[in-house]
Amino acid sequence: MKKIAIIGGGASGLMAALFAARSGANVTIYEHNSSVGKKILASGNGRCNIINTTASPEDYAGNDPQFVTYALKQLNFGYFEKFCHSIGLLLDIKEDGRCYPLSNEAKSVLIALKSAISETGVKIITDSNVTAITKNDSHFNVQTDQDKQSYNNVLIATGSQAAPQLGATADGYSFARAFGHEILPTYPSLVQLHLNSRNHHKMAGVKTTAEVTLIIDGKPKEKVQGDILFAAYGISGLAILDVSQKASYAHHNKQRVSIALNLLPRYDRATLTNVIEKVFASVPKHDIHTALCGLLPAKIITYLLEDAAIALTTTVSSLNTKEIKKIAHLIGEWKFEVTDTHGFKHAEVSGGGVSTAQVNNKTMESNLVEGLYFSGEVLDIVGKRGGYNFNFAWASGMIAGKEMGK
Secondary structure, eight states: OOEEEEEOOSHHHHHHHHHHHHTTOEEEEEOSSSSSOHHHHHGGGGTOOOEETTOOGGGEESSOGGGGHHHHHHTOHHHHHHHHHHTTOOEEEOTTSEEEETTSOHHHHHHHHHHHHHHHTOEEEOSOOEEEEEEETTEEEEEESSOEEEESEEEEOOOOSSOGGGTOOSHHHHHHHHTTOOEEEEEEESOOEEEEOSSGGGGTTOEEEEEEEEEETTEEEEEEEEEEEEOSSEEESHHHHHHHHHHHHHHHTTOOEEEEEESOTTSOHHHHHHHHHHHHHHOTTSBHHHHHTTTSOHHHHHHHHHHTTOOTTOBGGGOOHHHHHHHHHHHHOEEEEEEEEOOGGGOSEEEEEEOGGGBOTTTOBBSSSTTEEEOGGGBSOEEOTTTHHHHHHHHHHHHHHHHHHO
């Protein structure tokens, strides 16, 4: 019977263990945390956005996003839904393609996976730090801080540095590098952004809906709409997380990064100017701050007007056309310089990692070392927000498990 070691008990590691064991292999999972699946439990604010029905290579980034093509075809949504039903997990499918467990609890996902795995006899060793992985002829030696065991195959499914408070480490990169694999520079993704401005911290806690344009080296690169939340360090919100991968990657590469906020995206610039003029005409004796309170959050108005160099007490009837257009321009394109991300601790995932050029996308086996496999976030693949990262984790883990179990 083949002996398989899986380093990491996250989504891809658990999936690989189940499929390898179902093929008849003797599988051991090494997990340095006190329990497996910690990131699963924390995902989706405890709800676990388990997959997305619309996943395609366009939803991923990395040196070669097309690497995911085969994996996504093998684990299409129909297949995954049947798999979930087979382990007693029902899904709540949203209109936008996001899926959650019907229970609306991430715990359900982990319970179902662990129950299915326990039936196959997989051995799970927790609180165990793997310190080295070496190969001797056709066998791998896995050294922990307790003992050393020999295996036919090893899967590195250690994840990335994102969310170290959940036990994330860079160990997988070290193991891969020891076998000659190239590690592409890592960076936080699905993460909040730091801003360089006089006023963002004064607006901390203010939440609104906006259209966010990501600007890199002076050129617009991405535009998304959703909620934003000002914070003491800068800005957060779902729209910010959506642009954060490109923003973080560009910042890592020393490019100039900024964002432009359209605070009233329902209007084009000309229409917005007309709307403001009509509002002002209806309340000519109001000060400008009061007059704009029907359009924008009060605290945002205060600092937007400061950037426009218009006093809050200015009576709207005293404004000229140029000043009104200036206000409309700022509402539609309020720019902020991005100075950094909020770091790996606050990132949901990481970009960069083990180069996919050195891994077989149809088996997840190393092209350099026979019997060595990789899956999930340790690879240089990062998905958009919305279940895409779990999607690749399940798919790559399934493929690796099947291949190792042959």
